[in-house]
Amino acid sequence: MYSVKEIFYTLQGEGANVGRPAVFCRFSGCNLWSGREQDRATAICNFCDTDFRGTDGEGGGKFTTADELASAVRARWPSEYSDNQSKPLVVCTGGEPLLQMDKALIDSLHNAGFEIAIETNGTKPIPDGIDWSVVSPKGTAEVVVTECDELKLVYPQPEAMPEQFEHIRASHYYLSPMADPHRESADLLYRDCGTQQAIQYCLDHPRWRLNLQTHKVINIP
Numbered sequence: 001m002y003s004v005k006e007i008f009y010t011l012q013g014e015g016a017n018v019g020r021p022a023v024f025c026r027f028s029g030c031n032l033w034s035g036r037e038q039d040r041a042t043a044i045c046n047f048c049d050t051d052f053r054g055t056d057g058e059g060g061g062k063f064t065t066a067d068e069l070a071s072a073v074r075a076r077w078p079s080e081y082s083d084n085q086s087k088p089l090v091v092c093t094g095g096e097p098l099l100q101m102d103k104a105l106i107d108s109l110h111n112a113g114f115e116i117a118i119e120t121n122g123t124k125p126i127p128d129g130i131d132w133s134v135v136s137p138k139g140t141a142e143v144v145v146t147e148c149d150e151l152k153l154v155y156p157q158p159e160a161m162p163e164q165f166e167h168i169r170a171s172h173y174y175l176s177p178m179a180d181p182h183r184e185s186a187d188l189l190y191r192d193c194g195t196q197q198a199i200q201y202c203l204d205h206p207r208w209r210l211n212l213q214t215h216k217v218i219n220i221p
């Protein structure tokens, strides 16, 4: 049984795949925050910008089998269109997707023709078969992942600064300015001091590149 908050088709707003069409599968629940506002201040991750509680979002629900969930994801991809330049992409996010993703689901999504990307907080090992992994460490939470495609660190986090994660092998190292968790659109979002600090850190440490949440700038999901 898989609990999914929402399934939607949009452009990947962040990272190395920015601008690429993808179906987003947002799993319910997280191990670093309950998702309730009254618990935010005491949560390990306290700046989350996402509602991942329950299964009541667009396309959300409880899926009994992996094939059932993969079919719901496939139904969001436009027609049967697919070629070598544009393999269907699913971004599994949440909440924390690795609390629920298993071999059965990875196989079903592959059988449905998808390349599988995940957005994860790095506290769970990345299972075999994931095609693109994005790891985003949070506060004091122990990161067990040692290798990924993108390391995408929200900045600044006093308890999770970039130097702590440079041993993790990644093809891309990104700093994401911490956004106001309650602000949906980017109006003034990137004029705050988090952004200025992230810019300065990248300039001083050129291994790191700036990542912006472009979906908020153009106001898409």
Ligand SMILES: C[S@@+](CC[C@H](N)C(=O)[O-])C[C@H]1O[C@@H](n2cnc3c(N)ncnc32)[C@H](O)[C@@H]1O
Residues within 6 Å of the ligand: 030, 047, 048, 049, 050, 093, 094, 095, 096, 097, 119, 120, 121, 135, 136, 152, 154, 176, 177, 178, 179, 180, 181
């Ligand atoms: C909502 S999380 C879900 C996936 C996973 N739990 C994680 O934390 O990576 C998706 C992405 O949004 C980022 N994010 C969450 N809140 C943010 C904020 N206030 N500002 C910038 N990025 C944020 C996370 O760091 C992560 O890269």
Ligand SMILES: Nc1nc2[nH]cc(C(=O)O)c2c(=O)[nH]1
Residues within 6 Å of the ligand: 010, 011, 012, 013, 014, 050, 093, 094, 119, 215, 220, 221
């Ligand atoms: N467009 C868009 N791109 C995204 N990249 C990562 C997201 C996430 O919430 O995991 C996200 C999201 O919520 N929307």
Ligand code: SF4
Residues within 6 Å of the ligand: 030, 031, 032, 033, 045, 046, 047, 048, 049, 050, 052, 094, 095, 096, 121, 138
């Ligand atoms: S780990 Fe990810 S989903 Fe969980 S609270 Fe933090 S940003 Fe949100």
Ligand SMILES: [Mg+2]
Residues within 6 Å of the ligand: 050
């Ligand atoms: Mg998001």
